[in-house]
Structures are given as C-alpha cells and as structure tokens.
Amino acid sequence: MTEGTHANLDDLLQSGGIRLGRAQRQRLDWLTGQYGAPTLDDSGGIRHNGVVILKEPPSGAAAELFYRSLNPASAVVIASSENPGFDFLKSKLTEFGTVGPCGVDGPHEMWWGGIGWSKFHAAAAACTLRPRVVSCYPRGSDAAAAFALRHSLERFGLASHIEPIDAQLGDRLLCFEKAEFMLRMWNRYREPLLFVEAGAVLREAPLLPCFLGCDVALHKWNRWEMSARTLYIGRTSAAQMLLRTWQHLAASYPAIWEGYLLDQAWSLTSSQVPLDTVWLPRSYHALAGDLGAMRATVLHGEQTTTLDLGPDPAFAGLVRTARRAGRTGARDAFLVMTSKAEADKGIAVILRDISATNAGAVAATVEAVTGAYAADCGGYGRLELSLCAWQDDVGAAREAATQARYRILEIAPGQHIANDFFAHHAADDSVMTARHLFP
Incomplete structure (x- = not known):
C-alpha cells in the first residue's frame, strides 16, 4: 500500500468514526491491496467492486439488493460485527474471516467476507510460504491411512511429520492427546503447522491459509461447529495462545469432545487478543462421497460422527447462531x-x-x-x-x-x-x- 493510499484510508476511517486496532488495520490494508480502494457505506447502498466497509446493518430488501450488487471482485468488511443485526447479511455472504477486538484501541470485532473463494484460490497457488503438515494416529492401529496421507503429501513436495502416539483408548485419540501433539510440533518446527487427520488425503496443495497470512484457520462444520480435523496454526503469539488454551482445556476436561473445546479456546483467545481467524471453505474439510469431493483440497475418508460433533444435541442452541455469524455468543465474554x-x-x-x-x-x-x-x-x-x-x-x-x-x-x-x-x-x-x- 502506498503512502497516499494509506492516508486516504485513514481519512475514510476517521470520517466514519471507525476505530481499528493494529491487527484489524493490517487485515484491512491487505484486503485493500487485493481488491482496491475501499468505500464507506453506512446504508447498504449499491456497490460493485473493491472493499465496502459497513457501519449499519441493512435489513430485508436492502440486504438482498446489496448482496446482488456484489461480485467476486468485491469484499465486505463489517467493522463492528459483534452486533447480531449483521447476522442476516452475513448469512448471504461467504465468510472469509474475523479479527477479534484489540482492547481500547479497537474494541470491536471485524468480519470480512465476499462472494465465493475463487479469487483467493487462484492467488494462493503462487504462494511461496508453505506449511508443515503434521498428523498423528494411535500406536498399534492400522497405519495404512497414514501411509496414504504421506504419499499424497509427497506429490506436492510438502514437509510433514506423521507419527503414532500412545492413546489411552487404544484405537482413538482423545482431544488432549491431539492438542499435546500439536503443541509439541509447535515447539519442534518453525514453519506454520497444518494438522490433518491421518485418514485424509490431499488433492491439492493446501496453501490458502499461508497466503491469507492468518493466525489460525479452521472449518466450521454446518457453518457453526468448529472442526479439528483440519487445523492451521500460524507462527504468531496469538496462534500460540490459542493452541496453549486448547491444550489446557483439553487436559482439564478430557471427557468433552474436541469440537467444543476448540470452540471455547477460540472464544477465550479472541476475547483477549486480536486473533486473526480464517474460516476455511468446505474444500478443506470435504468428506468422501460429497458432491464436491472431486474439487477437494483435503479429503477426509471417515464420515463425521456424534463423537466429532458432540453427543449432546441441545448443545447446538448455546452457540449455533453466534458461530454461524463468526462471533462470540452471550455466554462468552466478548x-x-x-x-x-x-x-x-x-x-x-x-x-x-x-x-x-x-x-x-x-x-x-x-x-x-x-x-x-x-x-x-x-x-x-x-x-x-x-x-x-x-x-x-x-x-x-x-x-x-x-x-x-x-x-x-x-x-x-x-x-x-x-x-x-x-x-x-x-x-x-x-x-x-x-x-x-x-x-
């Protein structure tokens, strides 16, 4: 971003009374570099290209018209997305990511999204930064799945670390065992980490998280429940805080399923540091037999079960609405x-x-x-x-x-x-x- 563009963006934010912390401003600068000069829209008016920054949520017909005016060359930034009034518009857009509040300097959550991932998928192919793919499986179990993953990694020349670990249940890993493995990998290697379940294979090089330059990237199953089957951890202090929080919660509550513990670790971390999160597209969490499996980046061989999604069907009501909108819920400190x-x-x-x-x-x-x-x-x-x-x-x-x-x-x-x-x-x-x- 040039000095003049930076000054113009400062003036634009000041005119709209928008306060952003450093991490949020860095993400907005990055988006401006990808999409072009931003515009401020506090009424949901019609825009076609560039970055559109919203202050007030459009509702009803205005939200529909706004959505229809966008195209893949458009990005939408909601500077105070903690407000549930924006949820309806968010539901119509593709959610790319969120940046948590930055204390008194940027006391709001920033959400960014658009129309599909096509623009980023194409650009990510040229990314030179590559993650180290890590995975683990219970010692003594069938290693064929891990072999298939390793073979798929060799096709793309990706560094990896796949190992068997001792599991209390013998044939299934508990959340704290996976979290401790991830923390050990964090301390051993210097690259960003991409954890992939041992039963998965890669169909394409998983470069999207590295290209986007986030702290953490994961997929929300059914748009609301966080999955630890594909989990990217960047080399940042915020990412390390998330990982350590997840490990601590998993060790303290070993009987609780990993999706909920990851959800709570994300909520706790986002409330304390400006965690830059990317919500990965379904192609990074595709299941064998899916209609979109042929376009998958990460293809998981095993279907999701209640052990992954949680055995308590009433749990969904606690966080479903907020998580679908990429924000914390009322039971979590914002x-x-x-x-x-x-x-x-x-x-x-x-x-x-x-x-x-x-x-x-x-x-x-x-x-x-x-x-x-x-x-x-x-x-x-x-x-x-x-x-x-x-x-x-x-x-x-x-x-x-x-x-x-x-x-x-x-x-x-x-x-x-x-x-x-x-x-x-x-x-x-x-x-x-x-x-x-x-x-």
Whole structure:
C-alpha cells in the first residue's frame, strides 16, 4: 500500500468514526491491496467492486439488493460485527474471516467476507510460504491411512511429520492427546503447522491459509461447529495462545469432545487478543462421497460422527447462531481487558438489548466502557464485557459472572458512561462492605 493510499484510508476511517486496532488495520490494508480502494457505506447502498466497509446493518430488501450488487471482485468488511443485526447479511455472504477486538484501541470485532473463494484460490497457488503438515494416529492401529496421507503429501513436495502416539483408548485419540501433539510440533518446527487427520488425503496443495497470512484457520462444520480435523496454526503469539488454551482445556476436561473445546479456546483467545481467524471453505474439510469431493483440497475418508460433533444435541442452541455469524455468543465474554491494579477482583459488564438498538449506539457504548476502564479501572484487575440480545442471554451471562465471583453491572446501549464509571462503582462496593462489617 502506498503512502497516499494509506492516508486516504485513514481519512475514510476517521470520517466514519471507525476505530481499528493494529491487527484489524493490517487485515484491512491487505484486503485493500487485493481488491482496491475501499468505500464507506453506512446504508447498504449499491456497490460493485473493491472493499465496502459497513457501519449499519441493512435489513430485508436492502440486504438482498446489496448482496446482488456484489461480485467476486468485491469484499465486505463489517467493522463492528459483534452486533447480531449483521447476522442476516452475513448469512448471504461467504465468510472469509474475523479479527477479534484489540482492547481500547479497537474494541470491536471485524468480519470480512465476499462472494465465493475463487479469487483467493487462484492467488494462493503462487504462494511461496508453505506449511508443515503434521498428523498423528494411535500406536498399534492400522497405519495404512497414514501411509496414504504421506504419499499424497509427497506429490506436492510438502514437509510433514506423521507419527503414532500412545492413546489411552487404544484405537482413538482423545482431544488432549491431539492438542499435546500439536503443541509439541509447535515447539519442534518453525514453519506454520497444518494438522490433518491421518485418514485424509490431499488433492491439492493446501496453501490458502499461508497466503491469507492468518493466525489460525479452521472449518466450521454446518457453518457453526468448529472442526479439528483440519487445523492451521500460524507462527504468531496469538496462534500460540490459542493452541496453549486448547491444550489446557483439553487436559482439564478430557471427557468433552474436541469440537467444543476448540470452540471455547477460540472464544477465550479472541476475547483477549486480536486473533486473526480464517474460516476455511468446505474444500478443506470435504468428506468422501460429497458432491464436491472431486474439487477437494483435503479429503477426509471417515464420515463425521456424534463423537466429532458432540453427543449432546441441545448443545447446538448455546452457540449455533453466534458461530454461524463468526462471533462470540452471550455466554462468552466478548472482550476481556486487564489493568495494572494489584487486585484479584474482576468486574463483568453486561450490555443488554443490543438487538433492539442501532449498531452505532451499541458500538459507542462499547467504546465508552473500554475507554472508561482504560482511564480508571477503579481497582478492578479484570474487565469482562458481554453483549446480550435477549433476557435469557442476560441470565446466562450473569450466571457465568457469578460463578467467577465478579462484580456484575448491567447497562443499556446509549447509557452515559463517565470516565469515573468503574471508580464510582468501586466506591459503592466499599460503602456496602463497610455497612456489612459495621452495621
């Protein structure tokens, strides 16, 4: 990007009141380099080429017209995509990725998508950076599947590491065994890692994640449930944090299926660092017998079972809507900030009714809360901000905060948040404590 283009983009973001953190800005710069100069559209108007940055969600017929005006030479960026008002438009587009909030400097989640992957597939073929493909399987099981994977890797000249490991269940790997293997590979090799199940074969060189330059890339089965069958881990501190969080959760809860643990690791990591995630297309998670299997990049031989998707059918309702839109749900903290206060106490702020308010008001309130905490934390060592669309969501967020023994504050979009917001409530806590001790 030239200096003049960079300055023009600065002016555009400033005119729209859009705040982006460094990681989000780097992704937007990359998109501008791929698609051309961006335009700001806060009404869902008609655009045909380049990068379109949306501030407000179009609804109904406007969303349909906006979608129809796009083509493969268009990209859509939603700068505050944590708002569920954008979910309808997202459902019509191809979801490329998300970049998590960047603290007070960029306190929103950025979503980017478009019309199909064709543009990126063609460009990725020329990518010179290549991942190391890693895989593991239970020791003593049939090694024929691993041999088939290794043979397919040799066709593309890709570096690899495939090994048998001791498995507690004998013929099946548990999540913590896979996560520990991945962490060991992270420490051993310097290339980006692409984990592929041993029962898979490669039909094309899997260069898309390296070309996109993300922290992590994975596929969402049925658009909402995260799969660990194909998992890319870049050589970044954010990617390492995700991997370590996944390993820790898997070791702590060995009986829980890997998709849910990966989902929770993603949510925790995204709330604390600006994790740059790419949601891989189905071609990286194709199953033998699929209609699109002939166009697969990674072809898995075994069908997905309830052991992969989770044995609890009610679990889907907890995260399905949010994950299909590439965002965290109400039960997960959207943003976590820490302070230099030498205190273990934390505070949970619940922003309610976000579906009933325009996106600008919700975004402004998020910025006011994070700005107030950065200005004066009130002695709270940790802030967790949750966004809730419905009253049931508020109840779930309250329950989670209560279990963590956090001070809980519930606010509404548009509510005035002064710079001493947290200090004021900390003072109230002190008064209440004094009254309790000395009635």
